[in-house]
Amino acid sequence: MGLHLQHIGPLLAALATVWGVIAAIVMVLQRRSPAATIAWLLVLVLMPGVGWFIYRVIGPLRLERKRLKRQVARRLVADAVSAMASLNSAHAADVQIARVPIAQGEAPPLHAEAIELYLDGASTYDAIFAAIRAARHHVHLEYYIFEPDKIGTRLRDLLIEKARAGVLVRLIVDGAGSSRLSRRFLRPLRDAGVRVAWFNPVSIRWIRTRRVDFRSHRKIVVCDGRVAFTGGINISDKHSAEFGDAYWRDTHVRIEGAAALPMQRLFLEDWLFATTELPTQTPELFPPPTGAGAHVVQVVASGPDRAILPIHDTYFTVVTRAERRLWLTTPYFVPGEAFVTALCTAAMRGVDVRLIIPIRGDSRLIDLAARSYVPELLASGVKVFEYLPRFIHAKTLVADDDLAIVGTANLDTRSFRLNFELAALFYDATFAARLAAAFEVDQTASRPLVAATGKQKLGRRLGEAMARLLSPLL
Numbered sequence: 001m002g003l004h005l006q007h008i009g010p011l012l013a014a015l016a017t018v019w020g021v022i023a024a025i026v027m028v029l030q031r032r033s034p035a036a037t038i039a040w041l042l043v044l045v046l047m048p049g050v051g052w053f054i055y056r057v058i059g060p061l062r063l064e065r066k067r068l069k070r071q072v073a074r075r076l077v078a079d080a081v082s083a084m085a086s087l088n089s090a091h092a093a094d095v096q097i098a099r100v101p102i103a104q105g106e107a108p109p110l111h112a113e114a115i116e117l118y119l120d121g122a123s124t125y126d127a128i129f130a131a132i133r134a135a136r137h138h139v140h141l142e143y144y145i146f147e148p149d150k151i152g153t154r155l156r157d158l159l160i161e162k163a164r165a166g167v168l169v170r171l172i173v174d175g176a177g178s179s180r181l182s183r184r185f186l187r188p189l190r191d192a193g194v195r196v197a198w199f200n201p202v203s204i205r206w207i208r209t210r211r212v213d214f215r216s217h218r219k220i221v222v223c224d225g226r227v228a229f230t231g232g233i234n235i236s237d238k239h240s241a242e243f244g245d246a247y248w249r250d251t252h253v254r255i256e257g258a259a260a261l262p263m264q265r266l267f268l269e270d271w272l273f274a275t276t277e278l279p280t281q282t283p284e285l286f287p288p289p290t291g292a293g294a295h296v297v298q299v300v301a302s303g304p305d306r307a308i309l310p311i312h313d314t315y316f317t318v319v320t321r322a323e324r325r326l327w328l329t330t331p332y333f334v335p336g337e338a339f340v341t342a343l344c345t346a347a348m349r350g351v352d353v354r355l356i357i358p359i360r361g362d363s364r365l366i367d368l369a370a371r372s373y374v375p376e377l378l379a380s381g382v383k384v385f386e387y388l389p390r391f392i393h394a395k396t397l398v399a400d401d402d403l404a405i406v407g408t409a410n411l412d413t414r415s416f417r418l419n420f421e422l423a424a425l426f427y428d429a430t431f432a433a434r435l436a437a438a439f440e441v442d443q444t445a446s447r448p449l450v451a452a453t454g455k456q457k458l459g460r461r462l463g464e465a466m467a468r469l470l471s472p473l474l
Helices: 005-030 034-046 048-058 074-090 092-103 121-134 150-164 183-191 258-275 310-321 337-348 364-380 413-418 429-444 458-473
Strands: 110-112 114-118 138-143 168-174 195-199 220-223 227-231 252-256 295-302 325-329 352-358 383-387 396-399 403-407 421-427 446-448
Touching (some): 074 092, 074 110, 074 295, 092 295, 092 421, 114 295, 138 150, 138 258, 183 195, 220 258, 252 421, 258 295, 258 421, 295 310, 310 337, 310 413, 310 421, 337 364, 352 429, 396 429, 403 429
Parallel strands (some): 325 352, 352 383
Antiparallel strands (some): 110 295, 220 227, 295 421, 325 396, 383 446, 396 403
């Protein structure tokens, strides 16, 4: 008994057809972008067994978690109204940009009493350490990468000192990005009373219930609810020239005042997700503004716990509304067709569009995918530069003369759709000028890319084409 050989082929074909139909239904019901849907179908159909395992690990699109109610105290409502009025009188065009994330449930623009820009790790760490030393009630930190190296040890010891002095210290580290942290390294923190939580830890038990590549890519420090830091700089020796010549070029910001409070809310949401605990809502967590503040800042967040894409949509709006200048820096450029089209059409209508990317990143696949977009950018008039001295990790944008963005999000599908990210929008001409000046310094250390005059080698073209095909999954 058994199947005849001539029956095996048709049976396998029938099983493959059924599998293809099931995979197609699952992918369509996920309501992903068409490019991502097609990419996943290729993976599932061409590699049924391996593809299904990959899908189980990184496939399910949504991560369910509780979100804090967005109840804003009256004092912050008043501050938001005042900040919007300031925008309307000084930069009326920016009001429409601000309304996009507001319509998606994000915080409105708020006033900041002080804002600072940092262009290297050493100055960033000095400022963060100073703010932590000055904290009297609490210190909240959330990092994608926290390394047990020299700077990580210094920060750990400072947090231990503050906890022993009676300051409440809470630390969230990402389960993948901070995987080198050991129990031995963390034990002194916990012994001193520091609360440490892992965001989406990677383990066999969690893989069964959660997609493992939903990561918190945020970098947040909040001290006493009044001072906050964010940007591209993690806790790692790689970010500081103090620890070697191969340090990364990066950008970070300090925000003081009411505009720091949205980052406090984001930290508490992530703490609730990681621990299922919510700290008691004391006045010290959300202190009232001490002054009106001369700066207007809007914090926008996004993550895979929502179907909408606030950071992507905000960036897209900025690009499509720019009139004179769009200067962008990103270490990873795999943004998708719509965003590339927006950049190209901005350049074609006369906007000065410039993009700085690293000459070599830390992922060959992403480098290939990024280079696949360059020919159409150049053909449309976008100026693309490769930063030469070292890896550039900054995530920044300058639009026209009065808007600047510094955040944790890269210009890629992972940041726009899969990671928990945040971006700080500065509606401030002086701050925009400072960030533009930093961009020009970086540009002088970069080489411009030019359109190829001949055919590229087949291997290079094929590599870029395949990487671009997989870009919705990167």
